[in-house]
Amino acid sequence: MRVTPQTVRDEHAWVRDRADVVVPILNDTRDRLGRLFDADVDAVAPDAYRREVDAVFADGEVAVNVAGCVALLRDLDVEGDYPGFVVDEALGRELAATVAGGRPLSLLAQATFHVADVHVDRDATAETDRDGAGTAGADDLDAALAAGFQTRLPGWDWREGESPFAVEAGGSE
Numbered sequence: 314m315r316v317t318p319q320t321v322r323d324e325h326a327w328v329r330d331r332a333d334v335v336v337p338i339l340n341d342t343r344d345r346l347g348r349l350f351d352a353d354v355d356a357v358a359p360d361a362y363r364r365e366v367d368a369v370f371a372d373g374e375v376a377v378n379v380a381g382c383v384a385l386l387r388d389l390d391v392e393g394d395y396p397g398f399v400v401d402e403a404l405g406r407e408l409a410a411t412v413a414g415g416r417p418l419s420l421l422a423q424a425t426f427h428v429a430d431v432h433v434d435r436d437a438t439a440e441t442d443r444d445g446a447g448t449a450g451a452d453d454l455d456a457a458l459a460a461g462f463q464t465r466l467p468g469w470d471w472r473e474g475e476s477p478f479a480v481e482a483g484g485s486e
Contacts, residue, residue, distance in 0.1 A: 316381050324380035325370040327387075328458060332359040338459035342429040343468065355468030365462055369412055382408035386457070389450030405430060405453035412461025422464040429463075430456035 328335075340356045347354040370376040386404050406423045413422030433452040467473070 314381070314384060316377060316384070320384065321370065321373075321376050321380040324383045325366065325376065328370075328379070328383060329363050329366045331455070331458065332362050334455055335458045335462065336362050338429055338433060338455055339463040341432065342425060342459055343463055345428060345432070346425070352470060357463065357466050357468065361466060362462055365466055369465075375411060378411050379408065382411065382457075383454065386450035386454035388448070390448040401450045401453040402430075404450065405457040408454070408457035409460040409464070412458065413464040418464050422461045425464055426453075426457055426460040429460045432456075433459075 336357060336359050339362065343354040343356065346352070369379060382404055386401065386408065389401055389404070391400070406426050409422040409426040410419035413419050430453060433456045
């Protein structure tokens with residue numbers, strides 16, 4: 314695989330255009346997590362997702378890594394699928410973490426990836442291969458994008474406002 318600035322532009326367009334698939338997964342994941350943690354979580358609109366895709370790809374160092382993971386997952390297929398379980402899961406987790414940003418959000422996105430992934434039907438969201446089935450990495454790609462963007466986008470009450478754990482500069486009282 315060779316990643317060029319054009320590759321990054323192409324993957325940016327693909328991820329941005331994937332809103333009709335990713336946003337419903339993202340919102341379903343937020344609903345599931347909200348029920349689990351007894352929290353009201355705001356839904357994300359397709360336009361908000363697209364703006365956040367633009368923000369992620371505006372940072373060249375992040376963009377090249379996101380583009381590389383997306384391209385790998387889009388093309389990843391393993392005969393019999395199950396033997397490739399580790400590689401598509403590892404790439405999915407890393408993509409979700411990279412999209413979400415630094416710690417602690419990256420770790421949260423990795424955990425959220427698994428919640429999203431178990432509810433994604435790969436054949437329903439995948440681009441088809443020669444046999445008419447989705448590639449092994451397709452469900453992980455959509456779950457990773459949903460997990461990463463749902464983590465970085467606003468809508469969780471605990472992320473709104475100042476953290477009670479912040480220490481003011483110069484203040485140790």
